[in-house]
Amino acid sequence: MPVYPFSQAYYDVVVIGGGASAVAVLVALEETGDFRGSVAIVDPASRLSLGQGVAYGAARSTHLLNVPAGRMGLSIHNPADFLQWARAHGVKAQAEDFLPRRLYGSYLSSHLVTSSVNWSHLRGEAVDVQPTGACWLVTLNDQRRFRAGAVVLAVGGPASAPLPWSGSADSRPNTLIDDPWPLYSDGDDRWISSLSARLVPTSGPVLIVGSGLTMIDMVLSLRQARAAGDIHVLSRRGLWPLPYGTSSPLPPEMATAVKLWALSARQGKPLSRLWQGIRHLIRQHQGNGGDWRDIIEAVRHHLPALWPVLSDDDKRRFLRHGLPYWSIHRHRLPEQHVETLNALRQEGRLHSHKGRLHGLSAVERQTGRPLGIKAEFTPRGKGTVEHLTVDWVYNCTGASFDISKPDSPLIWRLWQRGLLQQGPAGLGVDVNTSGCVGSEHGGLYLIGPLARGRQWETTAMPDIRVQAARLATSLLRHQGGQSPRRNTVAWLRAQLSPSL
Known part of the structure; x- marks a missing residue:
């Protein structure tokens, strides 16, 4: 790999991460009407898939948004922007419909194409960010370096904590999937995940640990892949997301x-x-x-x-x-997903277990059969350990927000240096309401799920676009620019209200 010398390239704002949060920042900067600086988005994705991230770029056709289309717009001024875009592209949809996540990924990418902001895509992975004088030095995995007036960490949600395995790390079988959303390059500038195309079995029993929305995605993937084996879901309380239903304005x-x-x-x-x-x-x-x-x-x-x-x-x-x-x-389910789950239950193929998982271990099989995995767990309310032997195990326990664990090398490195502090109750990164991490150097910001410790609601687009609007205000002030034009009620609400 070539080693690049220190680059004199300078960007007013560098956004690390190329998913939905990054696009929301770009849209918010554009909507201020006053931003004239340069922006670089650092992400290993290709230009074609930039903006979609894992959640929208790696989804299968059966994966739907779990927020109605009429509330998924990026614009703080127009939350129905996505619905209008979908209709303009031939989709017959109503405001309360749940549209495919792939479609939303295309919507995100379209905003990059039409943006009036002077932005560039730096394809690579950011491995270090250091303060240097009045700016920041960003280093990529191929040793390219450049300077930034401000850095926005838009790295998405953290990975799940690994499931307990009784053997050595080398003995973990490839049928034990600790992260159902890892990205792989398939050679033609697209990104896929185990949920979308790989590591989905066509036969044999499956265990899914965790019963949240990621579990639902996994079940839908198995269904679409025509997997013939039984699906077992294990969680401590056996609680599953409830149906969305139709909400109405309160009297x-x-x-x-x-x-x-x-x-x-x-x-x-x-x-x-x-x-x-x-x-x-x-x-x-x-x-x-x-x-x-x-x-x-x-x-x-x-x-x-x-x-x-x-x-x-x-x-x-x-x-x-x-x-x-x-x-x-x-975090509720569209009615279409509820119908799919009910159909699997009626077929006798979907089973729910509530209890505490103690460990996973390998089980030898007859010659020619793949290695099995035995799960040991204590059912809730019982004192005896039970066993379940399956062919595949998927970890859908949800994100681990402990930044003291080196799951994200960049976040962990910044925490080690004291540039990031853990959020309240050990959740994510401590930020203020404008997304600033409070570093004494200034100019370091964060948006998205890792702000959960301070802001809690940080994952859905209605929350992210509010974060992005406030962040855009801070970026303008950091660069000595004017405050955004406040000529709409929507903008004032973004500044004064906790959420929309």
Whole structure:
């Protein structure tokens, strides 16, 4: 590999990561109307697939968005932008429809093509970021280096913690998939994942550890691949995402009740009181013929302001006990996915187990058969260990937000140097409301799931576009530019509200 000398190339903003968050930053800078600088997006993806990231570039045709199309726009001024784009491209869709994630990936890429921002794509992986004088020095994996006035970390969600394996690391079979979303280059400038094309069995029993939305993606992939074996899903509580349903605007009296609850919660009430308040709101709304989903949607918008005022003990208590129940109500399923799961259950091929996984080990098979994997787990409420032997195991336990683990070499290196600090309750990176990581050097920002420790709601596009709008404001101020034009109610809401 050639070694490049120090480059004098300079960019006003360098965005590390080329997924949805990076595109959202570019759109937000464009919408300020005042940004005149240069932007570089650093990502190993090709120009054709840039912007799509793992979630949208590696999805199968059966994978749908889990947010209605009418709320998935990148524009802070026009949340329906994606729906309008889809209709302009021949898709007959309504605002409450759940469209394919692949289609959304194309929408993201289209914004890169039409952007008026002066941006460049630097194909490669950023391995180091160091402060140097009044700017930052960014190093890529091929030793190319360049300077940046500001750096935005848009690296996406962290990987899951590895599942426990009883043997050596070298003995782990390739049928134990610790990350169902790894990217592979298939040789023609496209990116695929194990969920989209590879490592999907056509026969034999499968164990999926974890029962969240990634599990749903895996089940859909197995279904589309016509996998004939039984599918076992193991999670501690056996809780699965609930159906999305149709949410409606709250009546004025209930909207006022939610606002009063949020105002009271900001006074530092303990977690138990907050839960009681949510349950009371749901009972009151259902008593008037409403749907619990309406309350969840209303409460969600206040969480970025409420999460920081919880004590560290309450945050940990929520993560340990409350998160599984919140997640199945907050991250819900389109009706099409519910029908697929019900069909598999009726066929007797989809099985749910609740319990604690102790370990995985290899099982010898007859000659000519692949190595089996034995899972040992204790069912919830029982004291005896049970065993389940399968051909494949997929780790769908969700992201690990502990940046002290070297899962992401760049994030870990910045944390080791003290440029990044762990977020509250050990979740991700500590940031302020504008995305600045608080480094004494200034000019280092973060957007996306790793901001969860401070902002909590950081993964869905309605949340990311708000982060991006605030980040764009900070980038202008950092560079000595003017504040964005505030000629719309939408922009003011982005600055003053915790979420849209």
